[in-house]
Amino acid sequence: MDILRFITAGSVDDGKSTLIGRLLYDSKSIFQDQMEAIERAGQVNGQINLALLTDGLKAEREQGITIDVAYKYFSTPKRKFIIADAPGHVQYTRNMVTGASNSDLAIILIDARKGVIEQTYRHSYIVSLLRLPYVVVCVNKMDLVDFSEEVFLNIKQQYLEFAKDLDLKSIHFLPISALNGDNVVDTSPSMPWWKGKSLLHFLEEIEIHTEEESPAPRFPVQNVIRPQTTEYHDYRGYAGQIRSGHFTVGDSITVLPSGLTSKIKAIDSFDGPLTTAYAPMSITIRLEDEIDVSRGDMLVVTGKEPKISQDLEAYICWMDQKVLTPGSKYLLRQTTNAVKASIRSLEFRVETSTHEKKEQTSLGLNEIGKVTIRTAKPVAYDPYSKIRGTGSFILVDEGTNQTVAAGMLL
């Protein structure tokens, strides 16, 4: 069994929480005590309010909206699923980015009565920017448009027209009614014209691509393990999680950014030595030579080096109330590395609903733009489009300690 992590996106009242409730309910992942609790809370239009399953905060239940990401879990015999239920409000865009950053797939909900709206554009843009490999567009509330195939096809056409400018690899469309459960877990008798799978069936079958088969092996060092005991007197292991590709004992290794080289002497795990280890395994690597390696360094296979530079270009999503202005300094955290960085320039801001690039002098909360960054020390990285694990970063404001931006390196 493997894991599929997905996010649900859509505007307020498009029925995201209801859809998740329906997936959990129809896949029998809701327990009796949870059901009793939401039944006690009352009904909406004669139906139990499934959204109450995911709106875990008092303020959310009071306002009937989702403020922050909720993570929900269910599994079928085929797969374990982790759902990031993300808010739809523009003001919580950063929480949507949080949910999307760890997802393999996005479900974008569209209200069949309203069609493609501004939030659909915005969310699709973010999904494209964060390079989620799959998008499933669920046209919801089909029960309110008489399960009309024409309505569904029109929305599909409208979406495809808009999405041709985006970098979305694989888009699927599904007509559903989350409230009634049509095409969610079981295919719907109300839409005999729909010959496709149900949403759950689709999620169970879709193939997940991971970075373990990447030709570029990457191992950021987290900790140096030095027991300094009699038994392990000379032990010096580099602990970390493989971000992509695989490493084998005997591989020639280059340490970045120093450029020092060695060979892998051993790959250790608590369960014993390994000959080869793959992403995303957490392991400990020992090298043949006593060279200087510490947290923040990256071990790569010699000849397959990533880019290394102090001048970086990136798209960033700004997440702080205090606006970004060129010249500001932050702490840049990428893999296990932390380095001081200054924003050299803001090239443009992207209008997420139209993809328009606008010249601007600052970037505000929830805005996305392209920047150039100068770092205090060289950073080893891959373009985000190649390897998410080494091409992503965050910016931390050293005054407030807040995470102020999510970045994707070019």
Next chain:
Amino acid sequence: MTNTHRLSHLDQLESEAIYILREVAAQFERPALLFSGGKDSICLVHLALKAFRPGKFPFPLVHIDTGHNFDEALKFRDELADTIGEKLIVRYVQDSIDQGKAVEEKGKFPSRNAIQAVTLLDTIAEFKFDACIGGARRDEEKARAKERIFSVRDEFGSWDPKLQRPELWNIYNGKIHVGENVRVFPISNWTELDVWEYIRKENIGLPSLYFSHKREIVWREDLVFPVSKFISLDNTDKVETRTVRFRTVGDMTCTAAVESEANSVDDIIREIQISRTTERGSRLDDKRSEAAMEDRKKGGYF
């Protein structure tokens, strides 16, 4: 495309948890691992062995003992710490009560659950812990489902669900101001079933409480409660002997048992797979109100 090196869901969850534990070791000066002798924190200890051996843990194990714990859990706690040779720090809620810092609840179902936070915060201050690792899981409760893996708490230990830091990819931001601390949840993405499947896969030992045994009980609000010196019985309570086990282990005053014949990890996994109630359905502390957990967390609770 067939992929022969795809990690199983348990291997993926394990690797993620080890990565998080190692981030704590790297990003904090004085972390601690909160260890109660329950199944989730026992798994954390096992994961820490995987993360740091052959080295020592870069943190002590810390238990906030309410004084209402099961003897079996305490015995297990001490034996495990001894076997692995790691430091165990215990602090007592009773001391906070004696010092007048915490006030015992009154009534028919008094619980020390909420005042545990007082002793925890004092312990954090005493040792200047900047990070506390805990075994909470997001599937346990709806407020927990909202919490980040690195959850920043202010100097009062308080959680502000509206002001959580964005948490992107697996880049964790552990930067805090003096006095603040971070609660870290490495097994956030595990479910109850994942924990049990992991216990089976790794052959992890547990206190006998989790397996079926005969015990004196009383019924309270449709829940099976263990008879102990900590609960007051009156003439409406009828003491019976039943075959039970515990699905979750907290204080004897707030943890209910379930009637069960499950005697092995395999039996328990089968039982959970067909169960129609949640694990925390047997926790009286969560049933107090719709937002019981959220309110406790805002007050500094784990």
